[in-house]
Amino acid sequence: MGTVASARAETPTGRSILIDVPDWPGNIAGQHVDVRLTAPDGYQATRSYSLASSGPEPRLQLAVDRLPDGEVSPYLVDDLLPGDMLELRGPLGGWFVWKESQTEPVQLIAGGSGVVPLVAMIRAHAASGSTAPMQLLYSVRTPDDRFFADELEKLDTVTYAYTRTEGGGRLTRDALEAAVLPVGAAVFVCGPTGFVEAVASWLVDLGHDAGRIKTERFGGA
Amino acid sequence: MTEHVDGNVLAGPLLELFREDMTTATARCAGCGDVSVLATAMVYDASPGWTVRCHVCEDVLLTFVRANGRLRIDLRGITALEV
Numbered sequence: 001m002g003t004v005a006s007a008r009a010e011t012p013t014g015r016s017i018l019i020d021v022p023d024w025p026g027n028i029a030g031q032h033v034d035v036r037l038t039a040p041d042g043y044q045a046t047r048s049y050s051l052a053s054s055g056p057e058p059r060l061q062l063a064v065d066r067l068p069d070g071e072v073s074p075y076l077v078d079d080l081l082p083g084d085m086l087e088l089r090g091p092l093g094g095w096f097v098w099k100e101s102q103t104e105p106v107q108l109i110a111g112g113s114g115v116v117p118l119v120a121m122i123r124a125h126a127a128s129g130s131t132a133p134m135q136l137l138y139s140v141r142t143p144d145d146r147f148f149a150d151e152l153e154k155l156d157t158v159t160y161a162y163t164r165t166e167g168g169g170r171l172t173r174d175a176l177e178a179a180v181l182p183v184g185a186a187v188f189v190c191g192p193t194g195f196v197e198a199v200a201s202w203l204v205d206l207g208h209d210a211g212r213i214k215t216e217r218f219g220g221a
Numbered sequence: 222m223t224e225h226v227d228g229n230v231l232a233g234p235l236l237e238l239f240r241e242d243m244t245t246a247t248a249r250c251a252g253c254g255d256v257s258v259l260a261t262a263m264v265y266d267a268s269p270g271w272t273v274r275c276h277v278c279e280d281v282l283l284t285f286v287r288a289n290g291r292l293r294i295d296l297r298g299i300t301a302l303e304v
Contacts, residue, residue: 095229095245217227
């Protein structure tokens, strides 16, 4: 069980939430938790949410985008208050993770709220003092829809691709090619299923080894 | 068919049966023989459970059903698991 410490609006439809979990064993950047909500009638719904935090700290950070027909995200974005208890299981997943022992260059590619586990990797990378290059390509509707905008603004390793701005549009293969590290980099792609499918297939077309591309799809946009 | 997600999402449910993180375990597909980590499998929502398919041949690797407080996993499409 966790206790909500605070929550902050990040975008018009999403927010970040700090949760204290006293017996938290620590987590690796990129891992997730399963959050389970139980309705008064006993109905339960469980969803996975990536952590933006990593390391030993017992204060976790989630960032959640509200899905219009979601069963769990509207509650987390609109209703959850500081002091509320949250049932969660984790840390989970040992595959979509970045560890400081990885010394190869890293290209991160996010679609929308898929940036959350990648922010955990950026933070872990900075905290570790790793000299491996790491950069982010962030595809998002508009500047207002960016999660962790202030924090990412300070970095010169982030490229933005706006999909709903004047002159913007869906990420293209050419724009991807121009923005990503050359073949040989480890690549992490997280976003809606269609976005991840397109990006992963373009990367393979561009010569990237499919075995070095790790993906995390989270369903419909 | 609805959009799938990645096998990463199975980490929590599989911990109810296995002692270790199974998303980094490799599974051999009974259909095509591909050996890949479960994190790369294709997971389709099939409430109250999931259908998990091979990312190469799309044959069913395993299915989950959660009902009456029990979790049932059918492993018909996996001929070997390795951690």
